Amino acid sequence: MNTREWHGHGMGRAAALVGCTALVLSLTGTAAQAGGRDLGREVLAARDGWASQGTGTTGGSAADAQHVYTVTTWDQFRAALKDGGSAPKIIKVKGMIDAVSQGCEAFEAEGYDFQKYLAAYDPAVWGHDKPVSGEQEDLRAASAANQDKAIKATVPANTTIVGVGKNSGILGGSLQIRGVDNVILRNLTIEAPVDCFPQWDPTDDNKTGAWNSEYDGVVVYGSTHVWIDHNTLTDGRHPDSSLPSYFGKIYQQHDGLVDVVRGADHVTVSWNSFEDHDKTMLIGNSDSAAATDAGKLRVTLHHNRFEGIVERAPRVRFGQVDSYNNHFVITKGQKFGYVYGIGKDSRLVAEHNAVTLAQGISPAKILKKWMEAPLTATDNYVNGKLTDLIAVHNAEIPEETLQSGAGWTPTLRTKVHSPKAVPGIVDARSGAGRLC
Numbered sequence: 001m002n003t004r005e006w007h008g009h010g011m012g013r014a015a016a017l018v019g020c021t022a023l024v025l026s027l028t029g030t031a032a033q034a035g036g037r038d039l040g041r042e043v044l045a046a047r048d049g050w051a052s053q054g055t056g057t058t059g060g061s062a063a064d065a066q067h068v069y070t071v072t073t074w075d076q077f078r079a080a081l082k083d084g085g086s087a088p089k090i091i092k093v094k095g096m097i098d099a100v101s102q103g104c105e106a107f108e109a110e111g112y113d114f115q116k117y118l119a120a121y122d123p124a125v126w127g128h129d130k131p132v133s134g135e136q137e138d139l140r141a142a143s144a145a146n147q148d149k150a151i152k153a154t155v156p157a158n159t160t161i162v163g164v165g166k167n168s169g170i171l172g173g174s175l176q177i178r179g180v181d182n183v184i185l186r187n188l189t190i191e192a193p194v195d196c197f198p199q200w201d202p203t204d205d206n207k208t209g210a211w212n213s214e215y216d217g218v219v220v221y222g223s224t225h226v227w228i229d230h231n232t233l234t235d236g237r238h239p240d241s242s243l244p245s246y247f248g249k250i251y252q253q254h255d256g257l258v259d260v261v262r263g264a265d266h267v268t269v270s271w272n273s274f275e276d277h278d279k280t281m282l283i284g285n286s287d288s289a290a291a292t293d294a295g296k297l298r299v300t301l302h303h304n305r306f307e308g309i310v311e312r313a314p315r316v317r318f319g320q321v322d323s324y325n326n327h328f329v330i331t332k333g334q335k336f337g338y339v340y341g342i343g344k345d346s347r348l349v350a351e352h353n354a355v356t357l358a359q360g361i362s363p364a365k366i367l368k369k370w371m372e373a374p375l376t377a378t379d380n381y382v383n384g385k386l387t388d389l390i391a392v393h394n395a396e397i398p399e400e401t402l403q404s405g406a407g408w409t410p411t412l413r414t415k416v417h418s419p420k421a422v423p424g425i426v427d428a429r430s431g432a433g434r435l436c
Helices: 074-082 114-121 135-151 389-396 422-429
Strands: 068-071 089-098 152-154 159-171 174-178 181-186 189-191 199-201 210-212 218-221 224-229 232-234 258-261 265-270 273-279 281-283 299-302 305-311 320-324 327-330 340-342 347-351 354-357 367-369 376-378 380-382 385-387
Touching: 068 074, 074 089, 074 152, 074 159, 114 135, 135 152, 135 199, 327 422, 340 347, 354 422, 367 389
Parallel strands: 068 089, 089 159, 152 174, 159 181, 159 189, 174 218, 181 224, 189 232, 218 258, 224 265, 232 273, 258 281, 265 299, 273 305, 299 320, 305 327, 320 347, 327 354, 340 367, 347 376, 354 380
Antiparallel strands: 199 210, 380 385
8 A cells, every 4th residue: 555645535524622722733744743742642641541551552653654554435434544554653634534435335235125124024024033034134133234334444453543633533433442452533523324224123122013124333343452532422313303203112223432342441431522323332232241350341431521421321231331520411401311330240449520501301310220340439529519429329219229339449530620621621621623
């Protein structure tokens, strides 16, 4: 690959900026620069969360000139990821690059017809006692396989991916960080992938049926030392409110924004903005994954902003998760389930966070018990008031009593702000284009 500066057309969504000077990146040369800064060469600071443990996280900071790329299309991006194997590399994403620019129709297998699919598997015809099968299901699966190959991008070890300017990133692609070490993602706007071919499962949801979708914006699967920093992750142009319903159920086309699963370890997620999404973040994706997940899934979440999220911020299994100085904003009229999901053998520490709840939403809903596991939840403020999240949960939902005391004390923290100051600090500085 001889060309290091690729050009093309991209479209973007400008982000509002409050109280923080916008990150202005150079559009020339081989490095993404903010004034004198070179984002591609920056590494995770010492003691900045679990990703700083051991060898730390340096990404592609040591890349030579032949492994620094500027990309403006999805094909260029995937080619750059493959070039040079696991040699350190820096990839600058310039503009919004679209993984599905050709539209869902381009992935359809010959003979697939959604109207025929609906007719074949209508519960009035098919019932609720068995999974769907037959010609149209086979063609749906083939169509889904076509999309899978097109929208996934495999990120190798020792890679830094940075957005250029305050409005660069990926539309509809899924970043797969699988079985590798030492990856950095920064300053990217990531619009969640849309599953073009959700599957109808008539046996789901207590045999009332549900549409199940694939594809997360970012998947950290069995990987170590991953730093996800100053990104904006959102449903963007395709909010759940725009999705139709079939068989009386939402035609769900989104999965997660960031999932950390299957033995992944030493991950720091900092200063990101998670916006307008349902299943936001899963840490551990199965109760039966103890063989891979026990003793791993150590993740730090700090100074992130969550607004318009429904659930999983995060939902945790097995992991020692440190969540501090985050701001959770639950807006009036939005669908809302919970913030923190307490799952099998998890050891969550949630401290010094701020929660802004719309009127009429009880603080008891911030925590959700899925299985018995102790957690620490101290010095958290709800609407500016110190609130014992465990106590209010147990008082209002006694059938799901939570145990206090995660049994460990986080030590890998840099600056810890007062939770009273968190909304102002985090709202001003989280997300793409807001590195200060």
